[in-house]
Amino acid sequence: MMELTPQQVFSRLAAVQIVDVRETPELLDGMIAGARHIPLSTITENTAALDPQRPVILVCRSGSRSASAADYLAAAGFDTINMTGGMLEWTAERLPTVLPQQP
Secondary structure (H helix, E strand, O other): OEEEOHHHHHOOHHHOEEEEOOOHHHHHHOEOOOOEEOOHHHHHHOHHHOOOOOOEEEEOOOOHHHHHHHHHHHHOOOOEEEEOOHHHHHHHOOOOOEOOOOO
16 A cells, blocks of 8 residues: 655645545544545445546545555555545644535
8 A cells, every 4th residue: 555645645636536534523623625525434335436547545533544444445446545644744734624514
């Protein structure tokens, strides 16, 4: 599995799919604009929502849960990348975040 820092992810946003695997309450801390929210607990049922032709960058709070999701999706045939440091590092580097859309 490939890993990228938040700065490296930020520079690739247009070319990839971002999947945030945190639980819903955690999203109130902000998320990456354009990210798709698929909690880790539901990743196995939601792979059809992803484009298998585009790389998938997995994001969580610190980088641990997203690594598990990246391993699962890689085994399912996706080109996966784990963002090291998670959203803690993303916000520490003052990269932009948005609040989640309300359903």
